Amino acid sequence: xxxxxxxxxxxxxxPSSPQVMNAFYRRLFPYRPFxxxxxxxxxxxxxxxxxxFAFTLAGDVYIRYNSFHxxxxxxxxxxxxxxxxxxxxPQYSARPRDRKTLAAGALQxxxxxxxxxxxxxxxxxxRTCCTDKKICKRCWGYIAAAVKVLDHSLRETFGFKHLLWVxxxxxxxxxxxxxxxxxxxxxxQRKSLVTFLEVIKGxxxxxxxxxxxxxxxxxxxxxALKDALEQLKTSFVKLCLQxxxxxxxxxxxxxxxxILPQDRDVIGPLRSKWQADPGRPSDEKWGDLVSAxxxxxxxxxxxxxxxxxxxxxxxxxxTYPRIDAEVSKHRNHLLKAPFCVHPGTGRxxxxxxxxxxxxxxxxxxxxxxxxxxxxxxxxxxAADGAKRIEDYDQTxxxxxxxxxxxxxxxxxxxxxxxxxxxxxESMDF
Amino acid sequence: MFRPSTRHNLPSSSSNPALEVKLNKRQSGIGAxxxxxxxxxxxxxxxxxxxxxxxLEEFETFAIARLRILSHIESLSHRSLPYAQIASGITTYxxxxxxLSSNTARNVNxxxxxxxxxxxxxxxxxxxxxxxxxxxxxxxxxxxxxxNRFETxxxxxxxxxxxxxxxxxxxxDESEKATYATExxxxxxxxxxxxxxxxxxxxxxxxxxxxxxxxxxxxxxRAGMAYVPQSLQISLVLQAFASRLEKALExxxxxxxxxxxxxxxxxxxxxxxxxxxxxxxxxxxxxxxGSGSTSAVTAEMxxxxxxxxxxxCMKNLYERLKRDHHLKHFGRLQLGLFLKGLGLxxxxxxxxxxxxxxxxxxxxxxxxxxKYNIRHSYGQEGKRANYPPKSCQQIxxxxxxxxxxxxxxxxxxxxxxxxxTFLLSSYPQLxxxxxxxxxxxxxxKTAHYHxxxxxxxxxxxxxxxxxxxxxxxxxxxxxxxxxRSREMEKEVLEGIKRKEDGDEMMVDx
Numbered sequence: 001x002x003x004x005x006x007x008x009x010x011x012x013x014x015p016s017s018p019q020v021m022n023a024f025y026r027r028l029f030p031y032r033p034f035x036x037x038x039x040x041x042x043x044x045x046x047x048x049x050x051x052x053f054a055f056t057l058a059g060d061v062y063i064r065y066n067s068f069h070x071x072x073x074x075x076x077x078x079x080x081x082x083x084x085x086x087x088x089x090p091q092y093s094a095r096p097r098d099r100k101t102l103a104a105g106a107l108q109x110x111x112x113x114x115x116x117x118x119x120x121x122x123x124x125x126x127r128t129c130c131t132d133k134k135i136c137k138r139c140w141g142y143i144a145a146a147v148k149v150l151d152h153s154l155r156e157t158f159g160f161k162h163l164l165w166v167x168x169x170x171x172x173x174x175x176x177x178x179x180x181x182x183x184x185x186x187x188x189q190r191k192s193l194v195t196f197l198e199v200i201k202g203x204x205x206x207x208x209x210x211x212x213x214x215x216x217x218x219x220x221x222x223x224a225l226k227d228a229l230e231q232l233k234t235s236f237v238k239l240c241l242q243x244x245x246x247x248x249x250x251x252x253x254x255x256x257x258x259i260l261p262q263d264r265d266v267i268g269p270l271r272s273k274w275q276a277d278p279g280r281p282s283d284e285k286w287g288d289l290v291s292a293x294x295x296x297x298x299x300x301x302x303x304x305x306x307x308x309x310x311x312x313x314x315x316x317x318x319t320y321p322r323i324d325a326e327v328s329k330h331r332n333h334l335l336k337a338p339f340c341v342h343p344g345t346g347r348x349x350x351x352x353x354x355x356x357x358x359x360x361x362x363x364x365x366x367x368x369x370x371x372x373x374x375x376x377x378x379x380x381x382a383a384d385g386a387k388r389i390e391d392y393d394q395t396x397x398x399x400x401x402x403x404x405x406x407x408x409x410x411x412x413x414x415x416x417x418x419x420x421x422x423x424x425e426s427m428d429f
Numbered sequence: 430m431f432r433p434s435t436r437h438n439l440p441s442s443s444s445n446p447a448l449e450v451k452l453n454k455r456q457s458g459i460g461a462x463x464x465x466x467x468x469x470x471x472x473x474x475x476x477x478x479x480x481x482x483x484x485l486e487e488f489e490t491f492a493i494a495r496l497r498i499l500s501h502i503e504s505l506s507h508r509s510l511p512y513a514q515i516a517s518g519i520t521t522y523x524x525x526x527x528x529l530s531s532n533t534a535r536n537v538n539x540x541x542x543x544x545x546x547x548x549x550x551x552x553x554x555x556x557x558x559x560x561x562x563x564x565x566x567x568x569x570x571x572x573x574x575x576x577n578r579f580e581t582x583x584x585x586x587x588x589x590x591x592x593x594x595x596x597x598x599x600x601x602d603e604s605e606k607a608t609y610a611t612e613x614x615x616x617x618x619x620x621x622x623x624x625x626x627x628x629x630x631x632x633x634x635x636x637x638x639x640x641x642x643x644x645x646x647x648x649x650x651r652a653g654m655a656y657v658p659q660s661l662q663i664s665l666v667l668q669a670f671a672s673r674l675e676k677a678l679e680x681x682x683x684x685x686x687x688x689x690x691x692x693x694x695x696x697x698x699x700x701x702x703x704x705x706x707x708x709x710x711x712x713x714x715x716x717x718x719g720s721g722s723t724s725a726v727t728a729e730m731x732x733x734x735x736x737x738x739x740x741x742c743m744k745n746l747y748e749r750l751k752r753d754h755h756l757k758h759f760g761r762l763q764l765g766l767f768l769k770g771l772g773l774x775x776x777x778x779x780x781x782x783x784x785x786x787x788x789x790x791x792x793x794x795x796x797x798x799x800k801y802n803i804r805h806s807y808g809q810e811g812k813r814a815n816y817p818p819k820s821c822q823q824i825x826x827x828x829x830x831x832x833x834x835x836x837x838x839x840x841x842x843x844x845x846x847x848x849x850t851f852l853l854s855s856y857p858q859l860x861x862x863x864x865x866x867x868x869x870x871x872x873x874k875t876a877h878y879h880x881x882x883x884x885x886x887x888x889x890x891x892x893x894x895x896x897x898x899x900x901x902x903x904x905x906x907x908x909x910x911x912x913r914s915r916e917m918e919k920e921v922l923e924g925i926k927r928k929e930d931g932d933e934m935m936v937d938x
Contacts, residue, residue, distance in 0.1 A: 060797065105561070121833065122831070122832050122833070124833070125832065156651070156652070157650050157651060157652075157653075158636060158650065158653050159651075159652040159653025159654070160653070181635075181637070181653065185637055188640050189637040189640045191640070191644065192637075192640030192641065192643045192644035193636075193637075193640075193643065193644075195643075195644035195645075196643050196644060196646055196650075200832065201829060201831075202830070202832070202842065202844075203830035203831070203832070203834050203835055203836075203837055203842045203843070204832070204833065204834070204835055205835070205839070205842065205843040205844065205847040205848075205851070206842060206843060206844045206847070207844050207846075207847070208844060209832065212646070214618070219618070220615045221615070222615070222616065222646040222649075223611070223612035223615055223616070223649055224646075224650065225646075226615070258844075258846075322832065324831075325831070326828075
């Protein structure tokens, strides 16, 4: 793939070539923080040694149930296999690599980070700028809105602290939660959490996909959703009405009308007005709707309320996070590891700061080619005496690794604190 | 652990004063009626295994009595009835087969009832701890039984029972209640009047201890704590019951091989487990044996069969597949297993899917990514399980379709407008303004999806209303629809043939 030429000619590194990936795994992958992140301790614990790793090799060969005793062993195997990418599974009741010697059913998933996956494909029906595999800065707006809401809800509502958001390398984002309480959740509990968070449901054939107000569709929103709605209102205006212009096309505004209560006196005039003026931008159309609904307030209060609720639901349907629920529900679901390279784009799956997610631009994420070029240009390692610096410190991967290390340090601090408390308690006996 | 023994092989009852006391208690309980120290309440968390002695006969009969109840509960819950109906069904059934009265009851031998209840429970634990599947079913049905008893229990006795369990639930104090007043109020589904709010009190528990309330967004959650109102306390109790039972069962399973047991008990326990399994397989679909009414289907025939004999959900999937040359994973699974149930053999299935994907997919991609899954669903790959076709229950409740999916049940997962259009285009017998159509949509509105589906079957097969798939059976499995549909076609064809034969004979004569 072509890499833009900057100041001087660069070597064209192709992410699908084994040599390039090998150089990445040998020199750039941050093994130390990666190990600590999974293990939550300096000494290899079950969280690492009983953990499944799955490798995807060139030619779609897929190797499951790998596990490693130490971080070094892991590194050696990654460099040897040179996978196109690899995924992380749960901590099992035994070492996954021993599974053939175990009794049937003895290998059960036990602990696992709570994970979320948001993918741009789920937004295809409401984004107007790109489709399918493409993503641009504009459609990232949807992801940004989703991340902010989900991050807030997971921290405030569920009380989680250690959230790591990771760009998936092409058109989505993952979230890993490493709190002990999250690791310990069983599948039922994960499922209930996901059902709590999931708002947009329904197949292709269902136009209104938000049904969160009970069977009669007239209840109040749950406080957590009310919170989310307040956050999303501004995103809705900026993103859907202005940037994406979701209701500009006939298909766009027909979708909107289909979600609203089917009242002929309100819908009819709107439709004819918009048909007469097909170029009318979305924010003006939304304004038309708002004023039409305001007219109802005086004489038809129940209907007014119905429209108010429906309009809130529209905001949710167009901006609320569309999470891939199946990923989060089961402990044994595999998810691509952070700092892997996306085989299609060559971009590294880097951590994303949720507070700055609006500024994040997928096009500026370093690719493996750029990083290797930066390494080529870096000064040869200083002679002995100088403190050895990691290779990634000489590339644009540095800030991302630092962000990751900070995250890991916070996890370790908490887990050490917990262990000390446990020790003191057991000393008391 | 449970150690049954018959009376005469006890070491010597006089040497064991504790046992003596218990035996005496039981004997003294007969006729007296009042609750004893061993069973002070009607409800029981079954925390301590019974250490009393029982006869072999009791061992088996008590267990069978309880098993009957559990099977009944399971079949009730499979019939997708409204909850009130299930509850009353359980109540009447337990009254006759395993009565359990509260302390206030008169003329009842409370101890004997409670002993039966307890022993039955513990014996079934032995039978059902063996596989994760059995354990899950046992926990589910036992919890349902407990719930039923909890709901029908005397209020004071229930409160006393709950106190005896000593849960460490944190009570939300008044100042915190005031802080979150609006949030707490908006989660009060039973009414938000001022006095109702004042009268209510809340417990604070980690959210993951009440997953059902969290999943249903029925409680307010903040900083990882769920605020559970007094009126929803039952789910806290049930959750505690289920999770303790689950843990205990796992422990039993681990220790079962080491159980130093009498060889007379093994067969009884085995028999109990297997009869539970066989009695409840009814919701699974068993394809007819041999050539019978449903003969094998080939890839070429699918299109014709689809036109005549597919239920709405499968018709939708099939039309989608024909149009898009693609289906998402759960759609493939739902349709693929259905076709398997219809009698499409594996090699024909591969031909069928290859053809349906058409030129949009390369042979290479098909062989690599799709063939495996088809073979897997026929039990030829992986753990080689022969997966049964999905029942309506599964289609309605598991793997809800996402935004790009087309599987599921049209009655449940389509909006009313799209459902109408879809039904009209797939079943020309229906008529947009007709009374039948209205009826179908009404059933959908009240969430009686199987009623709606059955009605469509009746109309499209010119069957009298209420007759369903024969003998008033409603549609509970897509394959049952198709089987019945094909059977009826065959009957008609045979009827015509017989008539023709008759005509010929007349001519001959």
